[in-house]
């Protein structure tokens with residue numbers, strides 16, 4: 253990096269959008285490479301990319317520069333899916349730790365405990 257260092261950007265609220273100058277800074281710091289596939293993003297040829305929160309806000313990540321990274325358009329759907337999966341895993345662990353039981357869904361099928369299958373389920 254050249255020039256003087258600037259203080260880290262931090263969103264005033266989790267909803268504060270990342271300003272263009274910070275996006276530009278993140279892109280520079282990361283050498284314009286996607287954090288997932290480390291491919292160089294051809295932004296100069298119109299390739300789209302996003303400035304993503306490494307730890308999603310939904311998963312308790314902070315809206316600040318150090319939690320931002322570059323994600324290319326190929327990897328974004330995968331990143332979002334991981335965030336959602338992480339969120340539901342965290343939720344499951346938390347509710348379990350707090351003694352909140354989720355609804356147990358039993359799958360109707362053949363019973364192995366000797367209980368006869370109700371007549372309405374048999375052809």
Ligand SMILES: [Zn+2]
Nearest residue numbers: 286289324327
């Ligand atoms: Zn990528």
